[in-house]
Amino acid sequence: MTKKPIVYPYIPNSAPAVKEAMLKAVNANSVEDFYADIPDSIRFKGRLNLPEPFLSETALVRHVEGLLSKNQSTRETLSFLGAGCSQHYVPAVCDEVNSRGEFLTAYAGEPYEDHGRFQALFEYESMMGELLNMDVVNVPVYDGFQSTSTALRMAGRITGRTVALLPATVMPDKLSKIRDYLKPDMQVELVAFDEATGLLDLNALKQQINAETAAVFIENPSYLGFLETQAEEIGKIAHASGALFVVGVDPISLGVINPPVEYGGDIVCGDIQPLGIHMHYGGGHAGFIASKDDERIVMEYPSRLFGVATTSVEGEYGFGDVAYERTSFAVREEGKEWVGTAAALWGITAGVYLALMGPQGMEDLGRGIMQRLRYAVRKLNQVSGVKTRFSVTPHFKEFVVDFNQTGKTVAQVNQALLEKGIFGGKDLSAEFPSLGQCALYCVTEVHTQADLDTLAKAIAEATK
Amino acid sequence: MKHETKKLGAPKAVAPKPALRRFHQARWDEPIIFELSVAGQRGVLPPEPEAAVVEAAGDVFDNLPESLKRKSAPALPEMSQLHVLRHYARLSQENLGVDLNVDVGQGTCTMKYSPKVNDQLARSHKLTDLHPLQPLSTVQGILEVMYKLEGMLKEISGMDHVTLQPGAGSAAIYANVAMIRAYHEARGEGGQRTEVITTSFSHPSNGAAAKVAGYKIITLPPDADGYPDFEALKAAVSERTAALLITNPEDTGIFNPRIEEFVNLVHSVGGLCSYDQANANGILGITRARDAGFDVCHFNLHKTFSTPHACGGPAAGACGVTKEVAPFLPTPTVEFDGEKYYLDFNRPQSVGKIRPWYGVAPNLLRAYAWIMSLGADGLREVAEIAALNNNYLMHNVLKIRGVSAPYAKGKRRVEQVRYSWEQLTNDTGVHSEEIGFRVADFGSHYWLSHHPFVVPEPMTLEPTESYSREDLDEYARILNHIAEEAYTNPEILHTAPHNSTIHKIDQESFDDPDAWAVTWRAYQRKLKK
Structure with a gap:
């Protein structure tokens, strides 16, 4: 029994009868005629070694969703990561x-x-x-x-x-x-x-x-x-x-x-x-x-x-x-x-x-972020051994948290935070060795007072 | 009151559709968004900080110098949410995407169906809301997708390594040139190799990106048959040659059968060869970059691998390289240690960053899903049907009065054809550009082709695997009708479009610094002057 040819949903003319009729219309014996200019020496002779496809949409969805399920998104955690890519609310x-x-x-x-x-x-x-x-x-x-x-x-x-x-x-x-x-x-x-x-x-x-x-x-x-x-x-x-x-x-x-x-x-x-x-x-x-x-x-x-x-x-x-x-x-x-x-x-x-934000929205959003940042800075500075850097200078939404006096590395702190479902700030120790054990934290309008309190408490526990 | 009904006995027959669509594009006559502003309206409300936060923060502007305090709110439009949505919904209706039109008129761009299921998958918060610095244990899924996509593209190109970092095709060309430059520098030949060779029918970004990387550009003209001139290449290569950047098939759709000779000649003087695979759609599984001896290549995932073109991006580029060039790949690379996926930043010879982070992840997911829905046989079917569609359309287009396919007479093309309306222009005075405007009247898109117009009055059609025979017949009917109009009533073309959203645009202001206006505020200011 010969294998039934596959008609691909994304390729209308893959239906055999259509293909035949079109080849005939252009006086071609087969699609090979279109590749006559490609020398044999560079023709790929085999079948590409690719995974077997998921021909049905339902099988494809199951496969890809299976892969995506291995990710944990910032909607499922509390994230303070920024460094030029930031978590804002998307209307x-x-x-x-x-x-x-x-x-x-x-x-x-x-x-x-x-x-x-x-x-x-x-x-x-x-x-x-x-x-x-x-x-x-x-x-x-x-x-x-x-x-x-x-x-x-x-x-x-x-x-x-x-x-x-x-x-x-x-x-x-x-x-x-x-x-x-x-x-x-x-x-x-x-x-x-x-x-x-x-x-x-x-x-x-x-x-x-x-x-x-x-x-x-x-x-x-x-x-x-x-x-x-x-x-x-x-x-x-x-x-x-x-x-x-x-x-x-x-x-x-x-x-x-x-x-x-x-x-x-x-x-x-x-x-x-x-x-x-x-x-x-x-x-x-x-x-x-x-x-x-x-x-x-x-x-x-x-x-x-x-x-x-x-x-x-x-x-x-x-x-x-x-x-x-x-x-x-x-x-x-x-x-x-x-x-x-x-x-x-x-x-x-x-x-x-x-257009959605308008002048008022942009002003409210900006002020709100700066207020949250100040609150976070104040809370973190209350944690023993933790201080924020460059604090005399005004900030917008990111700030550097200095862990040098805690005896803990940023990596250790972030591991402890991760165990509580928190993504701590970006470790700066490799990028800016002169800062020692510092991390870059990002606070935006998505963070509530409770989120910031949770962070401060978790950092206090992680640096104890 | 009793309603009198007339007895017909049978439904009234609807006449068959005419051969040409009686199209009229949406014309919402939509104002510029600022004209829709109503003082005090709000589109979204940002979350207010809690009272305790506000109180603890105090006056957040108290330590800002005056120079950093915004004095007046930005004059953005003030609109309710529905009105913002409606404005953009209307604008969207004044746009033709692949979903709506037989988009074969944008040759070189591989306009194909972008499967909706892949869009849905890419909209999962498990992708959209990932931060690139999350702990690796929380991003194993997307890293696996990237790693496996790299593996599949290695197989499709025959190359040893792939990076998915570039943001689009031209960025991938640039990444390839940057790697080539680093390769020569590592061998102590950076100062000597100052020239890059490309061809007239390769994408303009090959020459342009290489020039940004510091190279002198030599462009090979086509020979009488439309192939890049081999004699010109012989004259061009020397110990100064850093690389050949070439497309095959070129934008003419003609496959260069001597490509191995080109590659060998460049290799013989110590140069590298970079394959711009923007036109890969017709040769998937048929011939591979590595088979012809290339050192580096790139794919446009938004072309061949189906990710949506998005009005001009976000797209995604992928570069494939041999192991000799691999040390110079952008940082980081995605690796697998047998148990988990990770990012390797320890790459001392790397060209560094081409873009932030690791690539345009939503499009990498879409490309992965597309290949996984087709497999090896499906990809081959893509290529073969793209070539069949192209030759079928060419067969019909060449029956139209006034059009020709210059070069390689009587030969097949691969996935696209650059046609010329030179004859029609000579006969009627109608230009290719005007034909394009008129095509819009029938609900399709037509693009003029890249400059310079080596082929006079060009038109480039690329009917990918996505279009049905009837789609191709429709497009040919439109062109045929327009050609007949050119010969019988050219005025209708000179004044086109007629059924479009708007009418003839006054072009003069775009090149006059006193009149051009790139923003609404500039327009208002210049009007008042």
């Missing part, structure tokens, strides 16, 4: 909109048949523009690492200079990406930070800055959670040397924290994951770059910039690519860096988030 409407097949399954459509995509992304740019008080925002790039790297390269091209100065508090992973990405054309130099406050060492900055400095970069808030209170002065130092002031921000802080343009920022960058996008095990990132509407800066963006225009009908908006000739789509390697598929749907999602 249901965000998931509803980005699940719609019209958006989810479209691609790089044109302004006519995919008008909706263009408008939604223009609105994303526009709402980010309000949050940042800036007139130009790009269609998202892959992530905040990429947007920072590109912002620094833009500064290099604009100034014709080759050095970027970064605070030594930048996340080492991010620094790795930045160094790699800038390597052929720019050097990265780190500027020391003050061990007591975390803030940038301004004397060091003044010594390092010179006529080769393309950009002075800071993060607000920093990777270690504190706000760089000297930002305005740093911007002035950068500008006095003819460098651009590039600032990384957590956009969710901007309901209460001043956007960088107000203290001298020329190019602003960051990651929009906090704005209505699930963490996805680190797969929920998208990067933004923003600037003033200065032609000199705009022409250095590699990304797509969707602009609004009139149409032949009164009262109708149309959209299209602004200054397309800068892009690699238009002129290949003669364009600025490259542009390609990146993270557009997360941009649409962040737009939905900002």
